[in-house]
Amino acid sequence: MLKLTQADFAVRRLELARKMGAHSIAIIATNAVSYRNSDVDYKYRADSSFYYLTGFPEPEAIAVIQTFDDADEYEYTLFCRERDPELEIWNGYREGLEGAKSAYHADASYAIDDFNEEVVELLSHAHKVYFRVGHDADFDIRITSIIQQHHLKLSLLQLDPIVDVMRLIKSDKEIGLMKKAAEISALAHTKAMESVRNGMMEYELEAELNYVFGKHGCVPAYGSIVGSGENGCILHYVENNKKIEDGQLVLIDAGCEYEYYASDITRTFPVNGVFSKEQRIIYQLVLDAQLAAIDAVRIGNPYRKPHDIVVRILTQGLLELGLLQGNLEDLIGDEAYRQFYMHGTGHWLGLDVHDVGGYKTKEGPRHYEAGMVVTIEPGIYISPQDTTVPEKWRGIGIRIEDDIVVTSEGPQVLTASVVKEIDHIEALMKSTANK
Numbered sequence: 001m002l003k004l005t006q007a008d009f010a011v012r013r014l015e016l017a018r019k020m021g022a023h024s025i026a027i028i029a030t031n032a033v034s035y036r037n038s039d040v041d042y043k044y045r046a047d048s049s050f051y052y053l054t055g056f057p058e059p060e061a062i063a064v065i066q067t068f069d070d071a072d073e074y075e076y077t078l079f080c081r082e083r084d085p086e087l088e089i090w091n092g093y094r095e096g097l098e099g100a101k102s103a104y105h106a107d108a109s110y111a112i113d114d115f116n117e118e119v120v121e122l123l124s125h126a127h128k129v130y131f132r133v134g135h136d137a138d139f140d141i142r143i144t145s146i147i148q149q150h151h152l153k154l155s156l157l158q159l160d161p162i163v164d165v166m167r168l169i170k171s172d173k174e175i176g177l178m179k180k181a182a183e184i185s186a187l188a189h190t191k192a193m194e195s196v197r198n199g200m201m202e203y204e205l206e207a208e209l210n211y212v213f214g215k216h217g218c219v220p221a222y223g224s225i226v227g228s229g230e231n232g233c234i235l236h237y238v239e240n241n242k243k244i245e246d247g248q249l250v251l252i253d254a255g256c257e258y259e260y261y262a263s264d265i266t267r268t269f270p271v272n273g274v275f276s277k278e279q280r281i282i283y284q285l286v287l288d289a290q291l292a293a294i295d296a297v298r299i300g301n302p303y304r305k306p307h308d309i310v311v312r313i314l315t316q317g318l319l320e321l322g323l324l325q326g327n328l329e330d331l332i333g334d335e336a337y338r339q340f341y342m343h344g345t346g347h348w349l350g351l352d353v354h355d356v357g358g359y360k361t362k363e364g365p366r367h368y369e370a371g372m373v374v375t376i377e378p379g380i381y382i383s384p385q386d387t388t389v390p391e392k393w394r395g396i397g398i399r400i401e402d403d404i405v406v407t408s409e410g411p412q413v414l415t416a417s418v419v420k421e422i423d424h425i426e427a428l429m430k431s432t433a434n435k
Helices: 006-020 048-054 085-091 096-102 112-123 137-149 160-168 172-195 202-215 229-233 277-295 305-320 328-333 422-433
Strands: 024-029 035-037 062-066 075-080 108-111 128-131 155-158 225-228 249-254 256-258 265-270 373-376 379-381 397-399 402-407 410-413
Touching: 006 024, 006 048, 006 062, 006 160, 024 048, 024 112, 048 062, 048 160, 062 112, 075 096, 075 112, 096 108, 108 112, 112 137, 128 137, 172 202, 172 249, 172 256, 172 265, 172 402, 172 422, 202 225, 202 249, 225 229, 229 249, 229 397, 249 397, 265 397, 265 422, 277 305, 277 373, 277 379, 277 397, 277 402, 277 410, 277 422, 305 328
Parallel strands: 024 128, 075 108, 128 155
Antiparallel strands: 024 062, 062 075, 225 249, 249 265, 373 402, 379 397, 402 410
């Protein structure tokens, strides 16, 4: 089983230490437990940036990474819950202070309840303190109050820009984990294509996805979208509670999380296994745009180049179909295409499904670098209420999405194992129907 090791997390902490410089300290807390209702918690997941630097999966934890005269060395202190045999009977085992050092390689560990007291000594040796300003208002107040109460003269700096850029470039191991997540998600999408039947409920199809995810030890990376018919025109449709009917398309946007790393796939396919004439035309237009955009995910290209390519291809196609009228350049300039395509063409992918990392830098647009992972997901959504277009087009919603790694050899599609060509989709669904 592919996993990150504590050596991997130590490399990240060292990189952060070097980026902060001498006499600096970084303080980062993990997520709080989230309550679903009454005394029922949501299944816990650590904060992504906290996990990125520590690998520590428990709640109620704060990491402190500190440099002194030499930024090439650092000390790592972990504040966490102490062992409590009685509570562990109810809620599971804890690493405790010893486990923080032995299993998670902290140089020192303290009880989380002692943070306010113990962190003062750590801060007293620093000139700069980095923390996630604005991430948690209560934690902001907690840190600034400690500094003010003890009259510490420190420069307060934002931690996120450093860690976000680190997270933006994935290591070979991270890409391996994301490839595994993509492969599992591709299996789930294939299973959905094989399982769809006239009259089943959208949530039944969602259950097929969840079964494949769970079978491989994964959870959904986000709320799965299973939109049949006109529900495919709702970008963030998650109710998944309508009956799937013959002649409709089903748009599924779903991906699993494997070892904290996300995948993100969208496929659109016909319930009866055969695209209608209108469905086929729109689908092929979206696919042509997606393939051209994927080819533009290359080192040195600006982030928006795939989107610009998609906009031009979709606008030209909609113009040729008569769904838009006017001059191509004017339609693009006026963003007339947003009647049918109203979102961006992709986003960074990693520990979060919408991963961190700015799309612009101080110098201008961010350009693709090796190790970045991005989604490419054009779509066309023709509202069932849009009376400006002929009725035969209304209610068609199509999106196609893949996960792309930027490499020195060109774009690498992590999600290629789930079919998306029209003939391949129809062949897969025909073979399943004949079983």
